[in-house]
Each structure stands twice: as structure tokens, then as C-alpha cells.
Amino acid sequence: MERSARKLLITGVSGYVGRAVAPPAAAAFASVTGTYHRHAPAASPEGVTLTPAAIEEIPALIRALRPDVVLHTAAAWRTEEEARAVIVEGTRGIALACAETGVRLVHLSTDLVFDGERGPYAEDDPPAPVNFYGAAKAEAERIVAEVFSRADEGRPSTPFHSAQDGPALPRGAVIVRTSLVTCFDPPDPRTAPVLAALRGEAAAVTLFTDEYRCPVRTEDLAAALIELAQSDFAGVLHVAGPERLSRYELGLRIAAYYGLNPAAGIRPGLSSDSGMARPRDCSLRIDLARRVLRASLHPLPKP
Numbered sequence: 001m002e003r004s005a006r007k008l009l010i011t012g013v014s015g016y017v018g019r020a021v022a023p024p025a026a027a028a029f030a031s032v033t034g035t036y037h038r039h040a041p042a043a044s045p046e047g048v049t050l051t052p053a054a055i056e057e058i059p060a061l062i063r064a065l066r067p068d069v070v071l072h073t074a075a076a077w078r079t080e081e082e083a084r085a086v087i088v089e090g091t092r093g094i095a096l097a098c099a100e101t102g103v104r105l106v107h108l109s110t111d112l113v114f115d116g117e118r119g120p121y122a123e124d125d126p127p128a129p130v131n132f133y134g135a136a137k138a139e140a141e142r143i144v145a146e147v148f149s150r151a152d153e154g155r156p157s158t159p160f161h162s163a164q165d166g167p168a169l170p171r172g173a174v175i176v177r178t179s180l181v182t183c184f185d186p187p188d189p190r191t192a193p194v195l196a197a198l199r200g201e202a203a204a205v206t207l208f209t210d211e212y213r214c215p216v217r218t219e220d221l222a223a224a225l226i227e228l229a230q231s232d233f234a235g236v237l238h239v240a241g242p243e244r245l246s247r248y249e250l251g252l253r254i255a256a257y258y259g260l261n262p263a264a265g266i267r268p269g270l271s272s273d274s275g276m277a278r279p280r281d282c283s284l285r286i287d288l289a290r291r292v293l294r295a296s297l298h299p300l301p302k303p
């Protein structure tokens, strides 16, 4: 990876994705600052300057620091109110500060902006979220697109678009929709409880056979985000894994990877019986990512 002379600000560097992206970011950028909120990392990731900042303080940080790029991963959604405050209003402030100061924005979004009725989804399929997390992320996407389209008014190039439609804007924003960010070893926060159940260290878990996603390897997502931070691609991009797997199939993969008996820790179940508003098939098409990214999107590791 080329090392750029530029400055990067990562929001949410204390989160799962933020922690994964910090090492490749430090290798790729001359200067990297990362924000945290409630969980101060025990040690600074090498090459990253840590800064405490609540979401509403980040716009001022952008104006003061004047990074070249902001990689926005911070999010919280324990309640609908929190999702609105952090995901919707937090992203609005960050997008406005970036657009005003000419800072490129790489905004991390989710496959859950879709309703799960017509997967696999392409970048230009219309979002139709079924839960408040997806709704907040979809609204944040709309805000980023609108703020950057407005900032580009009067420029000779076309407004917010994806690279397939024409030349990318020199600066601008990327909305990266990703899926379950997955690592078997060390286990990501969703893999860890499944592994604990498979090892008999926790009660067995029920995993849905009728709910599909395209899990992406954590290191592949991190590499793609750094590449996008350095590129001039503007628009929406799906960065997910190449396999469509049910939650249960994902559990079977974890068991196989560790050579554990799946029957000991995971049980198949039906999302449709759960009584929850959960999208059934949020698998993503990644044809565009394959065309525009040098970073590869691998299947999950096999034993």
C-alpha cells in the first residue's frame, strides 16, 4: 500500500471496525487521529493519536484539525433516540463540517438499509429499512448524499454518483454499505458467543436458517476502507463478502473452522418465528466493488 502524505481522522477508533482499520491506516497515512467516546483504548494503536470526542464535538475537531479525509465509523443504537442522536444528527454534523472544509468523507453504512425482500441488492436499489437502526443508517446516507451534492453545486462535474456513471469527484463522499464484519480468529463480537457455545462455555444459541447476509472478512473491509480513503471514488459502494450465508450456515462455518461439533452449541431456528421485524435477505451485490477496488473480497476462511 502506498503511504500518503495526508492526514486521516477516524471516528470511533475504539469500536470493532475502528480498531481493525487503525493499523492499515497508520501504514497508509502520514498522520492518523482516532476518536473514542466511552471506551478509552488501553493503549494507542501504533501511529494513531487518540482523542476523546462525543459525536457532537467531532465537527469542531474536523474544523480544527483539517484532515484530508474522515473515515466515519462511530455509531450507537441501543435505543431509537440514541440512533437518531448519534447516527442521524452525528452524521449530519460530520458531513456538513467535511463539505464546508473540503474534507473527503468515507461513511460506513450497512446492508440493513434494505428490507430483505429482494436481495441481492445493488448500489442503486432503494433503501427500505424495517427497523430503527436501518432507518437511522438510511437517513444518515441521505444526509451525506444531500450535503455533498449541495457542496458540489456549481462545480463542473456531476453531483453525487457512483463511478460507473462517469468521472468521480476529486473530493467528495463515499457511502460504504457493508455486512456482518467477521473474523473467526480472533473472534469478532458476534462470533465470540457462538464459539463460546460451541466450546460448551455458554448455553447453546439458536441461529436463523432463513436470514441471509454476506459476511465480510474484517481485514478485507479494513483494506477497502483505506483504499477508498485514498482514492477519488465518490458515491455508494457495497463492500461485502462473496458468499450469501444464513446465520446458521455462518455458525456451521465457525464450528468447522475450529473442528467443533455444531450440534453441541448451535440450534437451527426461524427468523420468521421470532416475532421480530428482521430483514430476511440483505445480501449485497459486489460487482462494482470488484471493478473499482484493488482490495480483494475473500470468502470466509475454511478449516
Ligand SMILES: NC(=O)c1ccc[n+]([C@@H]2O[C@H](COP(=O)([O-])OP(=O)(O)OC[C@H]3O[C@@H](n4cnc5c(N)ncnc54)[C@H](OP(=O)(O)O)[C@@H]3O)[C@@H](O)[C@H]2O)c1
Residues within 6 Å of the ligand: 011, 012, 013, 014, 015, 016, 017, 018, 035, 036, 037, 038, 039, 040, 053, 054, 055, 056, 072, 073, 074, 075, 076, 086, 108, 109, 110, 111, 137, 178, 179, 180, 181, 182
Ligand atoms: N460490525 C458490523 O458487523 C457492522 C456491519 C454493518 C455496518 N457496520 C457499521 O460499521 C460502523 C462501526 O461498527 P462497529 O461494529 O465498529 O461498532 P462498535 O464496535 O459499536 O463501535 C462504535 C464506535 O462508535 C463510538 N461511539 C458510540 N457512541 C458515540 C458517541 N455518542 N459519540 C462518539 N462516538 C461514539 C464508540 O466509541 P466508545 O466505544 O469509545 O464509546 C465506538 O468507537 C457502524 O457505523 C456500523 O453501523 C458494522
